[in-house]
Amino acid sequence: MVTPGAASPLDRLLRLFTDVRAGEGVTALLLASNVFLLLTCYSILKPVREALILGDFSAEIKSYTAAGQVLLLAIVVPLYGKLADRVSRRRLINTVTAIFTVCLLGFYALVQAELAIGIVFFIWLGIFSVMLVAQFWGFANDIYTKDEGERLFPLVAFGASLGAVAGAFIASMLIAPFGIAQMLPVAAVLLVAQVGITNYVDRREGTGGNGHPEGDESSRSASARAVAEAPAADEKAAADAPIKGTSGAFALVLRVRYLLAIAIMILLLNLVNTTGEYILGRVVENTADAAVAAGTAGGLDVEDFIGNFFARFHLVVNIAGLLVQLFLVSRIVKYIGARFAIMILPLIALGGYALIAFYPVLSYIRWAKTAENSTDYSLNNTVRHMLFLPTTREQKYKAKQTVDSFFWRVGDTFSAVLVFIGTQLLVLNVTGFALVNLSFVAVWLLLAIWIGKEYKRLVDSGETPS
Secondary structure (H helix, E strand, C coil): CCCCCCCCHHHHHHCCCCCCCCCCHHHHHHHHHHHHHHHHHHHHHHHHHHHHHHHHCCHHHHHHCHHHHHHHHHHHHHHHHHHHHHCEHHHHHHHHHHHHHHHHHHHHHHHHCCCCCHHHHHHHHHHHHHHHHHHHHHHHHHHCCHHHHHHHHHHHHHHHHHHHHHHHHHHHHHHHHHCCCCHHHHHHHHHHHHHHHHHHHHHHHHCCCCCCCCCCHHHCCHHHHHHHHCCCCCCCCHHHCECCCCCCHHHHHHCCHHHHHHHHHHHHHHHHHHHHHHHHHHHHHHHHHHHHHHCCCCCCCHHHHHHHHHHHHHHHHHHHHHHHHHHHHHHHHHHHHHHHHCCHHHHHHHHHHHHHHHCCCHHHHHHHHHHHHHHHHHHHHHHHHHCCCCCCHHHHHHHHHHHHHHHHHHHHHHHHHHHHHHHHHCCCCHHHHHHHHHHHHHHHHHHHHHHHHHHHHHHHHCCCCC
């Protein structure tokens, strides 16, 4: 056991990036490794998704698939909540991850059989990305107290930024020589390794192995305190106890104003971002068609041209996000706090879509989206997960899954409706879509201001949202 004040060499090394105290380095590094593998897996699959959907269909069809994700999540999220009521967090995470791993192997077989699975895979990956990431951050919120989370989440989230870069790099190197199908079993292996780390951290924290001195109540993890407060006579570790709760996943969000505000903010964030992705995809699709027709695509067909573009695009986005995460996020949170940090992304989006509205060309769109996405994947990703630190354990798992999966994909659906109306009824061009996005960004910014103020109130008062 680590004695008070005795920082290990690992703790001291990690202090270069954020405020790591004695005994905290190992768990923080394990969680960072965990989310590193998860985001590497997802980033490998992103260009596969783009190639399958845009190669066989179109940017418009890509947008419309969001409705399928929402309909499926409306069924899956309540089932997830019911499962959380009945099993331990370890079994919950293992079960959900196993289902997604089996699906990856099934998709590999279908791609090898040359079946057109672009729409199905796009819907599936949309659910994969939000459910597993929300599940991880619910777990991280359960491990840490509010103080620990604000200090250590920037370090943990660095693993996500690094994983996004690694996945984009692996995809950019392997797609051309091996093809998109081979990325699927690679992703499955990474997913198995990721859940293995989750199980190790769960056992470590469940037995009080987080390195905190016994008797130091202020340093004990949230999960350890939850165990101490459990009514069970044998005081089982949180790892072995069902999460339980008194509300369904959706009811929990709708009846708590703070959670509902976060849900609407996430909806608007993804509505804006997904519409921006449509703008980029539409321009890239036109560029690919023109390049292949003119013989300037370097021997690539339309599908490979698009896949190669997005692999390089995601690589640049993720490198930028990695640098922001490594050198800026912990300092921004430390000096201005989560209250103001949550406002930075909507301000960047405001400038980005104003630029696109006036200069709707691929180079400007690419760099505007690079700034938006890299900030989203780093600073905003870290801070929006911090918003759940003052919440109850039930809210960390059930409400967070609802917000980060269902409401996230509702944003996609609203974007699909916007694309349909904009293309079929209003005949909007790139400038028109950018101007519509600007109006949504303004509402998003106002919500971020209120949420930041409420978060600070909850943290200062020690209350939980109700």
